Amino acid sequence: MELLEVRQVSKAFPGVYALKKVDFVLKAGEVHALVGENGAGKSTLIKILSGVHRADTGAVFLEGKPIEFNNPSAARALGIGTIFQDFELANNLTVAENISLGRLPRRRGAVDWNAVRARAKEVLGALQVPLDPMAMAGGLGVGEQQIVEIARVMSQEVKVLIMDEPTSSLTSEEVDRLFEIMRKLTDREVGIIYISHRLEEVFRVSDRISVLRDGQMIGTYVTREVEPAAIISAMLGGRKHAAQHKERQISGDVVLNVENLSGPLLREPISFQLHRGEILGLAGLLGSGRSEILGTLFGMGGPTTGTVQVEGTDVNLSSPQQAVAAGMALVPEDRHREGIFPNLSVRENMVIPNLIRLTRGGLISPSREKRFVHENIAAFSVKTAGPETPITNLSGGNQQKVVFAKWCGTRPRILLLDEPTRGVDVGAKAELYAIVNRLVEKGLSVILASSELKELLDVCDRILVVRNGQIITEVPRDHFDYTNITAMMMGAK
Amino acid sequence: MQTQEWNLSKRLLRCTFVLLDGYSVVIGLVLVSGAMSFLSPVFLTSPNLLSVIRQVSVIGLLAIGETFVVLTGEIDLSVGSLVALSGVVAAMAQKAGLGLVPSIVLPLAVGGLTGAIIGVIVAKGKVPSFVVTLGVMGVARGIALVLTNGFPISGFGENYKWIGGGEVFSIPVPMILLLILTVVAAVVLQQTPFGRNLYALGGSRKAAFYSGINVDRELVKVFVLSGTFAALGGIVLTARLDAAETVAGLGYELSAIAAVVIGGASLSGGVGSVYGTLLGTLFIGVIANGLTLLAVSSYWQQVVQGAIIVLAVLLDQLRKRIPRGVSRT
Numbered sequence: 075m076e077l078l079e080v081r082q083v084s085k086a087f088p089g090v091y092a093l094k095k096v097d098f099v100l101k102a103g104e105v106h107a108l109v110g111e112n113g114a115g116k117s118t119l120i121k122i123l124s125g126v127h128r129a130d131t132g133a134v135f136l137e138g139k140p141i142e143f144n145n146p147s148a149a150r151a152l153g154i155g156t157i158f159q160d161f162e163l164a165n166n167l168t169v170a171e172n173i174s175l176g177r178l179p180r181r182r183g184a185v186d187w188n189a190v191r192a193r194a195k196e197v198l199g200a201l202q203v204p205l206d207p208m209a210m211a212g213g214l215g216v217g218e219q220q221i222v223e224i225a226r227v228m229s230q231e232v233k234v235l236i237m238d239e240p241t242s243s244l245t246s247e248e249v250d251r252l253f254e255i256m257r258k259l260t261d262r263e264v265g266i267i268y269i270s271h272r273l274e275e276v277f278r279v280s281d282r283i284s285v286l287r288d289g290q291m292i293g294t295y296v297t298r299e300v301e302p303a304a305i306i307s308a309m310l311g312g313r314k315h316a317a318q319h320k321e322r323q324i325s326g327d328v329v330l331n332v333e334n335l336s337g338p339l340l341r342e343p344i345s346f347q348l349h350r351g352e353i354l355g356l357a358g359l360l361g362s363g364r365s366e367i368l369g370t371l372f373g374m375g376g377p378t379t380g381t382v383q384v385e386g387t388d389v390n391l392s393s394p395q396q397a398v399a400a401g402m403a404l405v406p407e408d409r410h411r412e413g414i415f416p417n418l419s420v421r422e423n424m425v426i427p428n429l430i431r432l433t434r435g436g437l438i439s440p441s442r443e444k445r446f447v448h449e450n451i452a453a454f455s456v457k458t459a460g461p462e463t464p465i466t467n468l469s470g471g472n473q474q475k476v477v478f479a480k481w482c483g484t485r486p487r488i489l490l491l492d493e494p495t496r497g498v499d500v501g502a503k504a505e506l507y508a509i510v511n512r513l514v515e516k517g518l519s520v521i522l523a524s525s526e527l528k529e530l531l532d533v534c535d536r537i538l539v540v541r542n543g544q545i546i547t548e549v550p551r552d553h554f555d556y557t558n559i560t561a562m563m564m565g566a567k
Numbered sequence: 568m569q570t571q572e573w574n575l576s577k578r579l580l581r582c583t584f585v586l587l588d589g590y591s592v593v594i595g596l597v598l599v600s601g602a603m604s605f606l607s608p609v610f611l612t613s614p615n616l617l618s619v620i621r622q623v624s625v626i627g628l629l630a631i632g633e634t635f636v637v638l639t640g641e642i643d644l645s646v647g648s649l650v651a652l653s654g655v656v657a658a659m660a661q662k663a664g665l666g667l668v669p670s671i672v673l674p675l676a677v678g679g680l681t682g683a684i685i686g687v688i689v690a691k692g693k694v695p696s697f698v699v700t701l702g703v704m705g706v707a708r709g710i711a712l713v714l715t716n717g718f719p720i721s722g723f724g725e726n727y728k729w730i731g732g733g734e735v736f737s738i739p740v741p742m743i744l745l746l747i748l749t750v751v752a753a754v755v756l757q758q759t760p761f762g763r764n765l766y767a768l769g770g771s772r773k774a775a776f777y778s779g780i781n782v783d784r785e786l787v788k789v790f791v792l793s794g795t796f797a798a799l800g801g802i803v804l805t806a807r808l809d810a811a812e813t814v815a816g817l818g819y820e821l822s823a824i825a826a827v828v829i830g831g832a833s834l835s836g837g838v839g840s841v842y843g844t845l846l847g848t849l850f851i852g853v854i855a856n857g858l859t860l861l862a863v864s865s866y867w868q869q870v871v872q873g874a875i876i877v878l879a880v881l882l883d884q885l886r887k888r889i890p891r892g893v894s895r896t
Contacts, residue, residue, distance in 0.1 A: 374776075398779040412777045417770035417837035426767050426778050429760035437758040480778070 075138045077102040077265040078123070078154075078234050083132030085118055087467070093118050094289045095132065100234060100265040105256060107268045107276040107297070110286035110309055111499035113457075113469030116269050119286070120236050123267070124156035125149030136233070155227035156236040159497065160410065163219050165212030170194035172211050173226045197229040201255050215361070217248035224255065235259060236267045239497060241275055245359055253279050271499055273302050287311050310501055322515070324352045324535055329519045330488055331383040332371075339366040339375035341543030348488065348519050353510065355530035356523040358540035359563055364523040365407055367540065368490045371521070372404040373397035384487060398427065401487035405477050405494050413477040414465050421447045421461035423476050428483040450479040454509060471502025478509055489513065491522045495529065507533055527559060539563055591882065592830055592846040599853050607860040615856070617739060621807070623852030624741035625650070625800045625816075627845065629823035630830075631745075631752050632796030634844045635789045637827050638756075638765045640772070640836025641689065641696035643790065645681065646797035646823055648707035650816025653678050653801030655711045657727075658720035658811030667726050674798045681707060682794025686787030696790075704820070711813045721810035731807025741803045745845070748796075752841045765789065769836030818869070825876045826851055833883055851875070 080098035093115045100106050110116050121127040123134065125143045133140050136152060143149050146156070163172050170191050171178075179189035194207035203221050205214075211222060220240060227235065237256075241249045256266055256279060270276050276283060277297060285292040285308040292308045330348035341363060348354050356364040369375060371382075373393045382389050382400075389400035397404075406412035415423050424447055425432060432442045447461045454475040458468055465473055474494060481489065491510070495503045510520060510533070524530050530537055537549045539562045547562060603610040629646045636643045653674035660670040685703055689696045733740040756762035764785050768775035776782050800819070805811040830847030832839025851872065858868050 372777075393781070394776060394779040395781050404777060406774075406777045411771065412773050415767050415770035415774050415837070418766060422763070422766065426763065426775075426780070429763055433760065437754065438760065438763070440758075 076100065076135070077137060079135040080119070080123070081133050081135065083119070083122060083129045083134065085122060085127060085130050087118075092289045093122075093129075096286070096289070096291045098284060098291060099294075100267060102233075102263045102265050103260045104281040105260060105266045105268050105279055107270065107280035107283045108286065109270065109273070109276060109283060109305060111471075111501045113288075113471070114286040114309070114499070115289040116286055117238070118289075120156065120238060120267065120269065123149070123234070124154060124158075124236055150227075150230060153231055153233035154236070155230065155232040155234070157220070157223050157227055157238065157240060159239040161220075161223045163211040163222060165210070167211055168207065169198075169205055169209050169211055169214070169222050169225075170207035172222055173197060173207075173229050175226065177230075193229055194225070197225045201225060201228065201258070203251070203255075217244045217251075220244065220248075220252070221255075224252075228259070232264060234265050234267065236269075238269045239271065240268075241270060241272060249275065271497070273305065276305075277302060285309055306500065309499075322351070322535075325350045327385075328383075329385055331381070331386075333381040335370065335378055335380035335382055337370045337375045337378035339370045341366075343380060344545055346538060346545060346548075348521060350519055351514050351517055352536065353514055353520045353522055353534045355534035355537040356521060356540055357527055357530050357537050357559055357563055358523075359525070362540045362563070363543035364540045365492050366543070367545075368404060368492050368521065368523055371397065371488075371490055372402055398484060398486075402490060403427075403481035403484060403486035403488070404490040405474070405481065405492060407492040407496065409470065409474055409477065409497070414473055416464075416466050418465060419462045420451070420456065420458050420465050420468070420476055423465045424450055424461075424480045424483070427480055431483070446483060450483065454479045454482075455505065469502070471498045471505070474498055474502070474506060475509070478506065482513065487519065489518055489520045491520060493524055494522070495524070495526070503529075527556060527563070531556060531559075592843060592850060595829075596846060596850050596853065599850065599857065603853065603857045603860070607857070609860055610857070615860075619849075619852045619856045620742045620745075621739050622855070623848050624739070624745045625804045626819060626822045626826060626851065627745045627848040628741075628748065628796050628800040628803065629819055630826035630844045630848050631748055631841055632793035633820075633823045633827050634752070634830075634832060634839055634841050635756075635765060636696070636793045637824070637832045637834060638769045638836060638839050639786060639789055640769045640834075641786070641789070642700065642824065642834070643685070643696065643793045643797075644700040644820045645685065645703040645707055646793060646800070647816040647819035647821075648704045648711070649678050649681060649794055649797035650801040650804060650819055651811075651813050652681075652707040652711040653798035654805035654811040654815050655714050655720065655813065657802050657805055658723065659714065661723045661727055662720060667724065670723075670727055671730075671802060674802055675795055678794040678796075678798025678801070679791050680794070682790040682792065682797075683787060685794070686790030689790065690783035690786040708813065715811070715813055717813055719810050719812045721808075723806065723809055728806050728809055731803050731805070732809075741807065744799075744803065748799075749841055749845045756841060761785065761788065766837055769838070771837075821876070822851055822872060825872055825879070828876060828879045828883070831883075834880060 076099050078100040080096060082095045082097060084093055084095055086092040096119060108116050118127065122129050125146045125148050128144050135141065141152055143152065164175060173194045174190045179186045191207050198205050198207065201221065201224065205218060205221060211219060214222065240252060244252065260266060268280055280297045282294055283297055283300065283305060284294040285305060287309060295305065327350040328347050329350045333345045334343040336343040344367060356367060358364040370378060371391060373391045373396050377392045382391055384400050391397050391400065425443055428446065429438060432438050432446060451458065451461065456475045456479065457472050465476060495506055498506065514520060522530065522534060531554050535551050537554070537559065538545045539547050539549065539559060541563060549559060609615050633643055633646060656674040656677050657670045660673050681703060685699050688694050688699045730740055735743060756765065764775065764780045767778065768780060768782050768785060772782055801816065804815055826847035827839065827844050828834060829850055830839065830843030832843065854871060855868055858871065
């Protein structure tokens with residue numbers, strides 16, 4: 075008898091991808107990775123398993139018994155726990171209280187705080203993590219918050235644990251710790267469904283791998299019997315592989331000259347130069363200050379001091395408006411909260427920074443707006459049912475393309491990209507970098523911050539290594555070396 | 568079997584909501600008007616309908632301004648008190664013999680300035696608009712009391728009274744004002760960068776900031792608009808009554824917010840339209856008129872209006888639970 079079995083499950087949404095007769099089996103004590111491009115149906119499948127969505131047809135069996143639920147608490151009651159990618163803790167409460175949230179133990183009607191603390195200690199102890207149950211959740215790092223979320227799910231009887239992109243904001247040490255915890259859980263016969271875009275991690279941690287593509291189950295593979303290349307080709311189904319670096323000649327023109335720039339976001343004054351047509355990488359660990367450098371260049375922190383010149387002219391970057399006027403564009407790190415407007419359509423999202431340009435006599439010209447949107451949907455190959463589709467109906471990669479498109483309409487000279495491919499699948503990643511390459515060929519210059527060094531090495535012409543808020547060194551393309559740069563990022567060199 | 572039936576009825580409910588989405592005000596208006604025309608022979612007569620419109624036009628003007636505020640996810644509770652204050656200012660200008668233009672411009676300036684102060688405190692001081700405008704609600708009516716010692720002012724020039732009581736081709740002037748300004752506001756919201764920015768920052772203020780929208784400036788503008796529309800409401804009301812009273816506009820903020828919400832706007836921002844608001848205003852007017860015609864006490868009318876707001880917001884919440892995709896709000 076299998077722990078969890080999905081039989082012929084289908085699900086359709088208006089205007090979006092669906093699941094088509096998907097079969098899936100999870101055994102007790104295994105880590106089963108679920109991979110596929112964005113929009114392949116991974117999220118839909120786990121949302122069905124966790125009770126967020128309901129399948130249109132087909133059935134789900136837990137330990138041989140058919141189960142049916144339509145809310146997450148019912149799924150949890152049956153022993154299916156989910157750690158969503160965008161989980162949120164109550165920041166103003168303690169770790170212990172977060173772990174017991176929603177089912178605080180009571181004694182004579184009042185909350186039994188001793189029991190709350192004891193439960194937290196017990197479950198954190200079982201996971202062998204040194205976290206203070208009385209610490210405020212808001213004061214923890216993302217990795218620690220994730221552990222609290224795992225503890226929260228684990229503090230109830232869990233047979234099936236679903237983890238959606240659990241490592242996307244973790245440092246490599248935190249990833250190691252997470253994998254250890256997962257191993258402990260599988261020793262206790264918990265079945266884990268592990269969703270990730272990071273193939274390297276998938277191969278490290280999983281026992282089996284299932285590949286979804288366009289809502290269909292392509293196949294299930296035993297991890298140690300399969301090559302990563304085979305998984306990628308199953309995921310992509312003949313689509314082309316990730317972007318590789320294009321050899322090109324960088325001109326000597328300095329587009330951006332930063333000297334002793336300091337501002338509220340920066341720990342140390344920074345200086346560097348960016349050349350025309352160059353892709354400059356900012357490599358650094360989470361919290362190293364790479365995002366803050368981009369934020370400061372986009373005027374997010376308020377007044378700055380020091381010198382910034384764009385194409386030789388002094389500019390002031392004390393507000394986003396000034397930064398835009400100076401020719402900057404920023405694709406922010408947190409797409410959901412900073413990149414898109416969830417209440418608006420693809421069209422409305424795309425035109426926001428371009429509205430002034432689309433007006434005639436003070437009013438937005440509908441025909442110009444329409445033309446702009448159609449051109450950019452095509453130019454950025456955004457997969458959408460139409461311009462009026464709500465942006466939230468699009469997959470992550472396609473939402474990100476809209477964010478790119480909205481900025482490229484403003485004809486920026488410098489494009490600031492903060493983790494542009496976070497939570498985006500291999501195929502969309504390649505497309506996004508193809509777009510970046512195309513823009514660079516047109517003379518745009520790019521500063522790219524990423525936690526995935528591999529990506530920086532693939533794409534950049536030059537890399538600045540950031541540590542503790544400082545630019546500690548500059549690495550030209552012919553000195554690119556994964557181990558070497560990682561060592562510098564981590565302070566080992 | 569049972570679950571299947573349950574599914575079916577749920578699906579039907581879902582379909583109904585999707586169909587209703589965006590049209591619920593229209594349907595509500597038609598239903599209530601239909602019922603009223605059966606219940607009262609007077610309802611469908613043109614004098615009665617014109618009086619409905621006269622009565623709601625002040626609320627309607629406030630509601631236009633309120634729509635801008637609600638779209639950004641904020642709220643303005645000061646508009647009712649501003650009706651009183653601006654009315655008093657207009658009346659004093661009339662009594663001082665300043666003529667028609669100052670009697671309009673001065674109160675508008677007072678309303679706009681008050682809005683600017685609110686906006687700056689909300690945007691720069693990061694104080695919730697609920698609190699700021701609640702405070703200003705007390706301050707504005709207080710100033711009106713101070714200025715008049717609580718006595719009404721009356722006896723205005725004919726040209727001033729025309730704003731509230733006049734007609735053009737037998738259409739009341741306040742109604743013409745309301746219609747024109749509704750159309751103008753709709754164009755501003757749909758066809759200007761300012762209007763689009765409001766929808767954007769109502770949806771995600773963070774993303775708006777990251778998109779280079781000057782969020783603070785847009786917020787100040789929105790409150791200036793709301794204050795100015797409230798002042799216009801005050802001018803129209805005093806002109807119609809030929810009197811400025813410190814109790815004028817009492818509770819109008821509730822009606823204005825109700826009109827906006829019934830008109831389909833979301834109090835969390837980013838969703839709504841001024842045409843919806845106009846229909847919401849008419850809906851409130853028809854309900855009030857109906858209750859009056861049916862000889863229901865005016866005390867009960869307040870109860871009904873309060874309940875309608877809660878219902879409208881509840882309906883909005885239920886609507887949000889349906890997966891999006893088919894319809895647009």
